[in-house]
Amino acid sequence: MPVFEIKKQDEWPEQEEFLQSYTYGEFLISLSKKVLRLCIQVGEEKIYVQAVEHIMFRFITFLYIPRMYIAPIFFEKLVQYAKKKNYTFIRLEPSQQMNLSSVKLQEVKNRQPQYTWILDINKTTEQLLQEMHSKTRYNIRVAEKKEVYIDHVKNLDVFLKLNETTTERNKFISHPRQYIEKLLSLSDVFQFNAYIDKTPVASAIILRHQKSFIYLLGASSNEYRNAMSPYLLHWDIINTGKKEGIDTYDFWGIAPPAKKENVGTVCFHTYCFEDIHPLSGVSRFKAGWGGAVKSYPQAYEIIINPLTYIIVKFIYALRGRNRIVGHPDN
Numbered sequence: 219m220p221v222f223e224i225k226k227q228d229e230w231p232e233q234e235e236f237l238q239s240y241t242y243g244e245f246l247i248s249l250s251k252k253v254l255r256l257c258i259q260v261g262e263e264k265i266y267v268q269a270v271e272h273i274m275f276r277f278i279t280f281l282y283i284p285r286m287y288i289a290p291i292f293f294e295k296l297v298q299y300a301k302k303k304n305y306t307f308i309r310l311e312p313s314q315q316m317n318l319s320s321v322k323l324q325e326v327k328n329r330q331p332q333y334t335w336i337l338d339i340n341k342t343t344e345q346l347l348q349e350m351h352s353k354t355r356y357n358i359r360v361a362e363k364k365e366v367y368i369d370h371v372k373n374l375d376v377f378l379k380l381n382e383t384t385t386e387r388n389k390f391i392s393h394p395r396q397y398i399e400k401l402l403s404l405s406d407v408f409q410f411n412a413y414i415d416k417t418p419v420a421s422a423i424i425l426r427h428q429k430s431f432i433y434l435l436g437a438s439s440n441e442y443r444n445a446m447s448p449y450l451l452h453w454d455i456i457n458t459g460k461k462e463g464i465d466t467y468d469f470w471g472i473a474p475p476a477k478k479e480n481v482g483t484v485c486f487h488t489y490c491f492e493d494i495h496p497l498s499g500v501s502r503f504k505a506g507w508g509g510a511v512k513s514y515p516q517a518y519e520i521i522i523n524p525l526t527y528i529i530v531k532f533i534y535a536l537r538g539r540n541r542i543v544g545h546p547d548n
Contacts, residue, residue: 221299224255224266231266235285235313236427237330238268241406246270248400254281256299258292265292274306275533278526282309284330285514290317297321300522307527308520315515322521324531329517331471335489335501337509339431339456340465346456349508351487354449361450364442367413368454372402376411376418380437387440389496398423398435407434410455412447420447424455429465431455448503456507468512469504473497475511 224230230240243253252271257264267288269281281300288296293316300308310316311330339346347355378395385392393401401407401423412420419442423435433455438448456467473495476483484493489505491498521527 220260220295221256221258224257230255232428233266233268234428236425236430236432237284238266238286239427240268241404243268245400245404249397256296258288258295258299260291260295263292265289267296269308274530278306278530280305280307280309280519282329284311285313286310287312287314287316290320293318294320297520297522300520304523306521306523306530308522309517310520311517312515318518318520322524323518324521324527326517326519328514330514332514332516333472333474334512334514335469335472335504335507335509336512337456337467337469337507338465339459339467343457343460346508351506351508354506357446357449358453360444361412361446364414364445364447366419366445366447366450368451369411369413370408370458371411372409373411374399374402377402377409377421377423377435377437380418380421380439381435383440384437393435401434410451410458412451414442414445414447417441419445420451422451422455426462426464429463430468431459431464431466432468433470452507467509469507469509471497472501472504472511475513 227240233239236242240255243255246253254269254271256267256269258267265288267283267286269283271279271281273279288310296308307324309326309329311328341349374395377398381392381398384390402409404425406426408424408426410422410424411418418439420438421436422433425432425434433452436448459467472489473491476490476492478485478490480492482492482494483490484498484502485491486502487505487508489501489511491501495501519527
């Protein structure tokens with residue numbers, strides 16, 4: 219059989235992307251998601267694909283595959299498997315460019331950040347300080363002078379209270395309480411909190427995957443904004459990562475890159491982006507640390523059953539397609 223399910227952890231290999239890791243799959247299962255760990259075999263060669271099965275409307279089901287590259291020979295077998303299992307489509311977010319010319323597809327919005335900001339922290343403290351923007355260095359010092367205190371205690375209530383303020387302020391759609399609670403229960407997930415006079419003012423939830431720290435969720439207060447707490451918070455995350463043997467800090471989502479000469483483009487430090495983009499302020503903050511953008515390809519829905527996919531498009535038209543958790547609500 220060219221496609222079969224993997225049931226045991228010791229049969230699942232290490233994956234470059236955490237979204238394809240066995241641990242992340244178990245996290246999704248704890249949230250009552252149906253996770254399929256598929257081994258696709260062609261001759262003696264194998265690849266391993268972790269997919270999430272979704273029920274959209276009664277008889278309409280689809281597979282969601284985030285951050286995965288599937289070579290054409292394996293992709294053909296995956297499509298055949300999807301047809302046999304009566305899936306309507308496969309929502310695919312490739313980790314690198316794929317040749318999809320042999321299938322019918324629909325371009326869709328990426329669920330995971332299409333552009334992320336990567337900082338190499340396998341450097342000396344002096345190098346990191348020198349390569350960040352002078353304003354970032356200054357704001358770290360401001361937070362130190364304001365006596366911002368950082369701890370590494372997992373505290374769901376602290377994060378949720380700050381998260382409520384942040385999502386309201388920035389008009390983002392938040393994950394539910396259960397999601398964040400289950401996330402914090404993972405051994406490779408950490409929480410960093412910033413306080414002023416025992417009042418929590420900023421918090422970050424960090425995932426460790428191999429030799430990377432990934433900034434999954436963040437929140438901050440509307441109070442004490444002039445204390446620049448997030449700067450000291452992330453500086454602490456970076457230095458903690460260095461002590462833990464981490465090589466890269468993935469700041470997660472940012473606005474798409476834009477050409478410097480375009481009208482409406484703003485540049486900060488080494489990065490240019492549209493000033494009106496909802497992630498403009500976030501991008502400015504992240505670019506100030508130094509580092510570089512990492513881009514992922516466009517997401518697609520691979521149409522397996524064209525007839526039922528017509529219904530999918532009708533449902534999209536009714537519901538709208540832009541309400542994605544972790545994205546601006548627009």
